[in-house]
Amino acid sequence: MDDLATIPDYGLGWLDASGPSSDIVLSTRVRLARNLQGHAFGPRSRVNDREAVLSLVRSVIEKSSHLSGASLWELAKVSPRTQKILLERRLVSEDLLGGKKGVPPRGAAVLLSTKDPTSVMVNEEDHLRLQSLLSGLRLQDAWGLVDRLEEELGNELPLAYHHEFGFLTSCPTNVGTGLRASVLMHLPGLVLTKEIGQVLKGLNQVGLTFRGLYGEGSEVVGNFFQVSNQTTLGKAEEDLVGHLDQIVRQVIQYEEHARHVLLKEAPAVTEDKIWRAYGLLRYARSLSFEELINLLSGVRLGSSLKLLPNLRVYTLNKIMIYSQTAHLEQAAGRDLPLPECDAHRASFVRRILAREGVVTSDGESSPESP
Amino acid sequence: MAGKGKQDMVCDNCGEAGAVVHFTQVVNNETKTSHLCERCATEKGLQTKIPSTNLLLADFLAKMGGDEPLSPGGPQEELTCPFCGLSTADFKEVGRLGCPQCYSTFEEYLRGLLRRIHGGTQHVGKVYLPPDPSASEKEKRLEALRRTLVRAIDSEDFERAAELRDQIRTLEPAS
Numbered sequence: 001m002d003d004l005a006t007i008p009d010y011g012l013g014w015l016d017a018s019g020p021s022s023d024i025v026l027s028t029r030v031r032l033a034r035n036l037q038g039h040a041f042g043p044r045s046r047v048n049d050r051e052a053v054l055s056l057v058r059s060v061i062e063k064s065s066h067l068s069g070a071s072l073w074e075l076a077k078v079s080p081r082t083q084k085i086l087l088e089r090r091l092v093s094e095d096l097l098g099g100k101k102g103v104p105p106r107g108a109a110v111l112l113s114t115k116d117p118t119s120v121m122v123n124e125e126d127h128l129r130l131q132s133l134l135s136g137l138r139l140q141d142a143w144g145l146v147d148r149l150e151e152e153l154g155n156e157l158p159l160a161y162h163h164e165f166g167f168l169t170s171c172p173t174n175v176g177t178g179l180r181a182s183v184l185m186h187l188p189g190l191v192l193t194k195e196i197g198q199v200l201k202g203l204n205q206v207g208l209t210f211r212g213l214y215g216e217g218s219e220v221v222g223n224f225f226q227v228s229n230q231t232t233l234g235k236a237e238e239d240l241v242g243h244l245d246q247i248v249r250q251v252i253q254y255e256e257h258a259r260h261v262l263l264k265e266a267p268a269v270t271e272d273k274i275w276r277a278y279g280l281l282r283y284a285r286s287l288s289f290e291e292l293i294n295l296l297s298g299v300r301l302g303s304s305l306k307l308l309p310n311l312r313v314y315t316l317n318k319i320m321i322y323s324q325t326a327h328l329e330q331a332a333g334r335d336l337p338l339p340e341c342d343a344h345r346a347s348f349v350r351r352i353l354a355r356e357g358v359v360t361s362d363g364e365s366s367p368e369s370p
Numbered sequence: 371m372a373g374k375g376k377q378d379m380v381c382d383n384c385g386e387a388g389a390v391v392h393f394t395q396v397v398n399n400e401t402k403t404s405h406l407c408e409r410c411a412t413e414k415g416l417q418t419k420i421p422s423t424n425l426l427l428a429d430f431l432a433k434m435g436g437d438e439p440l441s442p443g444g445p446q447e448e449l450t451c452p453f454c455g456l457s458t459a460d461f462k463e464v465g466r467l468g469c470p471q472c473y474s475t476f477e478e479y480l481r482g483l484l485r486r487i488h489g490g491t492q493h494v495g496k497v498y499l500p501p502d503p504s505a506s507e508k509e510k511r512l513e514a515l516r517r518t519l520v521r522a523i524d525s526e527d528f529e530r531a532a533e534l535r536d537q538i539r540t541l542e543p544a545s
Contacts, residue, residue, distance in 0.1 A: 166493025
């Protein structure tokens with residue numbers, strides 16, 4: 001049941017860094033919250049509500065040509081390790097997996113399209129959470145994908161809709177369009193030049209918000225920021241997406257300027273920071289995930305500034321995803337308790353860098369250069 | 371260790387105000403600690419008050435809707451949703467509505483809350499067409515589709531525009 005091989009690119013298409021500005025913008029995600037009439041929302045739902053919602057979704061998959069072949073996985077029937085892999089690939093949320101209890105509630109499921117990078121969480125806080133996930137800055141495309149998916153589901157399902165408030169959601173902060181567009185950005189230049197505080201303050205003033213790598217409530221690590229719209233009611237979807245796009249483009253320019261300043265004003269310190277990060281990743285024997293993310297930030301900056309030639313963003317994206325605990329455990333074929341897990345992580349990173357990221361210390365890349 | 375306590379320190383930057391931010395940097399294995407006052411720290415881009423993302427949503431919502439009476443009858447009246455049984459007290463505690471019906475039950479209260487969160491209460495954007503739509507529902511949906519069509523053409527997304535045109539055609543009354 002839980003074979004990720006049926007999903008295009010295993011749900012990791014965005015890793016290829018093919019999208020615009022993908023050295024600064026890792027990925028674009030748009031999600032839509034929808035609920036069905038006549039059933040209590042997630043937190044207040046009973047087993048029969050959730051099972052009814054799930055069986056309605058199943059019936060749509062059978063009818064829809066767009067969704068034909070899609071996988072619908074009931075999470076309670078999926079192995080705990082695969083559950084965690086889905087979480088690490090950002091295809092399900094911690095809540096859908098049962099939060100602190102760690103056991104997915106009955107009816108909690110994820111629908112994975114086989115045609116495009118879209119998925120639907122079923123019976124999360126809202127009955128349906130549609131999402132698309134793309135490489136780089138591609139907000140309009142990501143919105144187009146979920147919009148089409150929503151048409152497909154909305155044509156068949158009785159959605160909860162109010163003439164004034166729009167699409168109804170469990171939390172009043174999502175009502176209206178139910179749309180949350182978010183862009184995962186890497187902003188080391190702004191952090192190192194200490195301009196980040198001003199930028200984040202600016203985001204709040206224009207109705208945007210930011211979070212850490214793992215969404216709501218998570219800390220900012222490795223200079224990775226998720227920037228998203230704050231309000232969902234009173235503006236059309238295209239306007240919400242367009243506004244975020246415009247602001248993110250501006251932040252990219254600020255970040256590029258900050259990097260330029262770093263190279264001009266403090267080239268030795270900047271280069272040293274980047275090479276130290278590379279050296280540690282290349283040779284360390286034990287790495288916690290947090291340390292890894294911080295080092296990846298330095299190396300990512302080096303790759304983007306062409307100080308570490310031939311080190312591709314794709315390789316760095318891959319390291320970021322595959323060095324998470326469940327992914328390492330999957331590769332090892334068993335659980336990895338703590339010190340061992342950090343050793344596996346370091347060994348994995350060394351292997352990938354030896355294969356795809358060898359850069360000699362004078363800045364010349366060895367395998368491809370003459 | 372003898373020395374000045376952190377509370378007595380003066381800002382390294384302006385030398386005037388008391389230092390409240392103590393910032394340690396490790397550069398090339400050398401540790402350097404700066405002591406800054408709130409204003410200088412902000413000017414240097416150090417966030418002294420990181421907007422908390424852990425703020426309990428329920429608290430936030432309770433505060434936002436706080437001075438709004440929970441029902442037209444006044445703050446004392448406790449409403450309960452006839453469909454899912456959620457009470458105003460429950461909502462204040464968890465910050466989540468229980469079911470679609472709750473939006474009608476708590477409509478007046480929610481209007482105030484939504485205004486505070488989103489700056490308004492009127493949804494603009496996709497219009498949902500129920501399986502058996504009335505003429506006015508169809509008209510609203512058509513309006514929204516036409517708006518989206520104009521945008522799709524403006525942004526030269528002709529594939530999307532063609533899809534929208536098809537959707538509009540199926541909804542338009544035959545003339």
